[in-house]
Amino acid sequence: MSADSPPSGRVLKAPESFLSRDGIRAVFAEGKKGRRDFIRSAFAAAVAGAATPAALAQSNPVPAEGGDPNILELPAHSTGLGQGVATDGYGKPSKFEANVQRRQSPGLTQTTQSSVSFAPLQSLFGIITPSGLHFERHHQGWWDVDPSKHRLMVNGSDPSMLKTPMVFTMDELMRLPMVSRFHFIECGANTGMEWGNVAVPTVQYSHGMISCSEFTGVPLKVVLDLCGVDYRRARYVLGEGADGSSMTRTIPMEMVENGEVLLAYGQNGEMLRPENGYPLRLVVPGVQGVSWVKYLRRIEVGDKPWATKDEAIHYIDLLPDGLHRQYSSIQECKSVVTTPSGGQVLLDKGFYNISGLAWSGRGKVKKVDVSVDGGRNWRPARLENPVLSKCLTRFNLDWVWDGKPALVQSRATDETGYVQPTFRQLRAVRGTRSIYHNNAIQTWLVQESGEVKNVQLS
Ligand SMILES: Nc1nc2c(c(=O)[nH]1)N[C@H]1C(S)=C(S)[C@@H](COP(=O)(O)O)O[C@H]1N2
Ligand SMILES: [Mo]
Numbered sequence: 001m002s003a004d005s006p007p008s009g010r011v012l013k014a015p016e017s018f019l020s021r022d023g024i025r026a027v028f029a030e031g032k033k034g035r036r037d038f039i040r041s042a043f044a045a046a047v048a049g050a051a052t053p054a055a056l057a058q059s060n061p062v063p064a065e066g067g068d069p070n071i072l073e074l075p076a077h078s079t080g081l082g083q084g085v086a087t088d089g090y091g092k093p094s095k096f097e098a099n100v101q102r103r104q105s106p107g108l109t110q111t112t113q114s115s116v117s118f119a120p121l122q123s124l125f126g127i128i129t130p131s132g133l134h135f136e137r138h139h140q141g142w143w144d145v146d147p148s149k150h151r152l153m154v155n156g157s158d159p160s161m162l163k164t165p166m167v168f169t170m171d172e173l174m175r176l177p178m179v180s181r182f183h184f185i186e187c188g189a190n191t192g193m194e195w196g197n198v199a200v201p202t203v204q205y206s207h208g209m210i211s212c213s214e215f216t217g218v219p220l221k222v223v224l225d226l227c228g229v230d231y232r233r234a235r236y237v238l239g240e241g242a243d244g245s246s247m248t249r250t251i252p253m254e255m256v257e258n259g260e261v262l263l264a265y266g267q268n269g270e271m272l273r274p275e276n277g278y279p280l281r282l283v284v285p286g287v288q289g290v291s292w293v294k295y296l297r298r299i300e301v302g303d304k305p306w307a308t309k310d311e312a313i314h315y316i317d318l319l320p321d322g323l324h325r326q327y328s329s330i331q332e333c334k335s336v337v338t339t340p341s342g343g344q345v346l347l348d349k350g351f352y353n354i355s356g357l358a359w360s361g362r363g364k365v366k367k368v369d370v371s372v373d374g375g376r377n378w379r380p381a382r383l384e385n386p387v388l389s390k391c392l393t394r395f396n397l398d399w400v401w402d403g404k405p406a407l408v409q410s411r412a413t414d415e416t417g418y419v420q421p422t423f424r425q426l427r428a429v430r431g432t433r434s435i436y437h438n439n440a441i442q443t444w445l446v447q448e449s450g451e452v453k454n455v456q457l458s
Contacts, residue, residue, distance in 0.1 A: 008350025
């Protein structure tokens with residue numbers, strides 16, 4: 001930037017971690033007593049504390065009189081010898097990025113084995129989630145399973161469903177025709193804490209149960225063909241995991257027949273991470289995360305849904321009339337602005353790049369509109385390439401902030417013509433007591449101070 005251009009577009013990062021260890025313990029104890037409001041206020045206090053004048057000054061260095069020493073004095077890295085190759089056999093991020101971590105929400109669950117960690121969406125670029133920052137959802141803890149001992153069994157719920165039940169080793173699966181596809185995975189409970197009202201301060205916690213990777217594997221169809229499945233009779237597939245939760249989910253055969261469902265072993269160019277199901281997981285594009293069974297050990301084909309515990313007691317939506325909606329699996333079109341977003345502070349008036357993510361479980365994102373006045377006026381954002389089916393899409397938009405309060409929103413439309421709903425529209429159909437499938441338009445309030453807050457418009 002030239003000397004006479006005023007500073008603009010500088011964003012103070014959202015605090016990645018809100019609470020100390022003691023703070024987390026206190027919130028956990030209060031959460032156990034059911035005091036959700038305590039959690040909310042603890043978060044609020046922590047966010048407020050992060051935007052102190054000291055923090056602002058630190059992020060806003062003023063060049064010393066007589067010129068900027070960062071230009072005038074040569075740093076050690078310009079005059080000395082750097083480190084050698086393969087200092088680290090598996091490279092790590094810069095130590096200056098150490099605060100970018102997936103994190104668990106204090107007070108959300110009683111144990112870390114049956115819990116969630118959220119991806120730091122506010123710190124990510126483009127559409128791919130680095131594997132080490134992929135969100136995690138475990139029902140019974142994660143394992144590093146020995147691939148040489150892992151087996152996949154394929155059977156029918158009665159013998160007439162397929163000719164030959166088979167057991168595959170990993171080596172056998174990895175010799176079969178291989179495909180690589182970019183897809184998002186979103187937990188059905190993503191944004192679930194926000195059904196009643198604003199609950200969490202940052203986009204990491206409001207939307208961080210989504211991640212996006214390049215997955216590599218063999219289409220499940222290829223393996224079912226090898227077993228001689230009778231597709232006229234076998235209209236459903238059951239996937240079963242090898243961890244203690246015995247995660248089991250029914251998948252309609254149409255999704256398998258079109259070649260989209262994968263038996264995946266690869267993620268972003270390497271083997272799956274243990275947290276994400278190493279050595280084998282199901283990839284079910286567009287469908288909520290729970291169906292992406294990790295540590296996959298068995299596939300059964302049958303002629304009706306199984307109504308397992310994970311689809312009869314859990315992962316059902318309570319509707320306003322008291323009925324439970326079952327087998328709601330597709331993640332509808334949704335988007336969120338990641339900058340500016342909750343917990344960040346805009347340090348100047350002037351130019352900003354509004355950036356965010358959009359996705360649809362039904363195909364490609366067609367357009368994303370952005371509003372800075374709470375939905376009165378909308379402008380189309382730029383969609384960055386590539387725009388892929390059932391994959392995250394990055395959008396960007398130029399914005400000049402005039403220093404007045406602004407209500408920043410994004411609204412995505414997918415290729416089926418479906419438009420992401422407002423909270424009012426969604427609650428009219430779904431009520432307020434759901435957990436899953438909240439795809440409402442998110443609002444961030446940019447205050448005159450530059451501090452950004454999570455709000456809901458009624
Ligand atoms: N075997 C097994 N598979 C599982 C789970 C699990 O606990 N065990 N959790 C499910 C849920 S609810 C989600 S949202 C995704 C999360 O995948 P990730 O941990 O790779 O993000 O895995 C699904 N598959
Ligand atoms: Mo999930």
